Amino acid sequence: MSQARLAALERPVPALGGFKLAIVALEVRRLLRNRRTVIFSVVMPVIFFLIFGLNRAYAADRFGVGNVSAQIMVSMALYGAVLANSNGGAVVSVERLSGWSRQLRITPLAPVAYVAIKTVTSMTLGLAAVVAVYVAGVVSHKPSMPLGCWAATAALVWVGSILFAAFGLFVGYLIPSENVAQLIGFALLLFSFGGGLFIPLSQFSHPFRVLASYTPLYGLNQLVHYPLGRGAFDWTWLANLAVWLAAFTSGAALLFRRDTARH
């Protein structure tokens, strides 16, 4: 038995619990290999923006301190970023259920570092989604709002969409298969209509408008538009976001525990 190996009880433990940018790079490469995810979260929102955001009938109409084209651009960026992060969350549950997390548990990777790697990966795709839509906006010359608004809305969309990783995590545990992305895509389409991302809620009839204000993307959509819309700040937006976030998180935690108990 080699003494060299036993003496290795003094072997070093990796820094940062095993978090390395090289691993994030591998995760991003993996993500890019999954074309469907890239198309749905980066390409589709740009196409939606080009379809809805440049319409001469209303694009130049006033919206808060900017115009409707800018408002649609923010909505589409949010749609893409939320999709990116939901998929990122679902990947975690699928990896857990497939046993990859078990494989990682016999490495020095700390759970916190694992979450950090996944978060940074999701945020990278989320950033790509936001940047793609905003670049389309800049190039088209249609959206108009103060410079600060471009930065503020982009930052809010990018950071706020991270919360939807909890939704992906929940759905991933609920339907543990690689087809989970389709379900997430469909659910987010409904949420986006409910949240007013595709059609302004003002065009909904009153009962539907009330119903819509209880759907999961409503609060976040209102919040990210706040720097642009500049209406009265409504605390129910935060309440909507907080309640749904709590629901997704506890749902995921519940399924996680049930799954852990089974193994």
Place this chain on the structure above:
Amino acid sequence: MVAFLGPNGAGKTTTIDIVLGLSSPTSGTAAVYGADPQEAVRRGLVSAVLQNGGLLRDLTVAETVAYVSHLFVARRPPEEVLDRAGIAAIADRLVGKCSGGEQQRLRFAMALLPDPALLLLDEPTQGMDVEGRRSFWSAIRQDAAEGRTVVFATHYLEEADAYADRVVLIRRGEIVADGTAAQVRALAAGRTVRATLPDADQAALRALPGVEHVERQGAQVRIRCSDSDQVARYLLNHTAARDLEISSLGLEEAFVALTSDDGPELEPSPERHR
């Protein structure tokens, strides 16, 4: 190389999980090379090929190894472990397109990355074809020859017989046998001496050294013992026994005998087993 045998539900996977720090013991403590199991894993002293360890289908073989290699500090180069596991030729293949045997060798390559002192294999060849099994074991054996301790849990007794220097048998969480394959075989059943001997004096036979069990079937006696020579000598020299026959049991029968829950017929004597 140590084989870890036991029927389903005997506690093989549970033991491996505890050594790896994946589960904690319900009572008592576990230590690996004097360290807490999770600490031993963090420092790369122990690694494993898990029975139900998943792989990412959308990474290539080389990327999977690179991924894990980034996680360890003291490590062997990825090219080297790919080579040792015999999968350097398929390094650029997507994991999802690899056969079960290739995926298993990939898990083995990953387990080699930290250059562990102890390598655990849980049912490593389950679902592999004969050729896959043979090449998998030759890679493992080559590696163990360089001084690594390899412990493997298996259902295939012939694997234990062929590759293990030491065999540990467990039943319901208890060790029932521990020794070389030959010793374990002898422990369970030793040999059976059969002879035609009407009116055999069973008490006298039972008193012989190493006799575990005496049974009469008409004019026949069957004596299970650890020292068949002595029994045979006694039968031929001191009794009217004839048609004497000596047979030994295989590891498979020893396994069944030692691990069956309701096998009082072959119940081993208690002082031999802990």
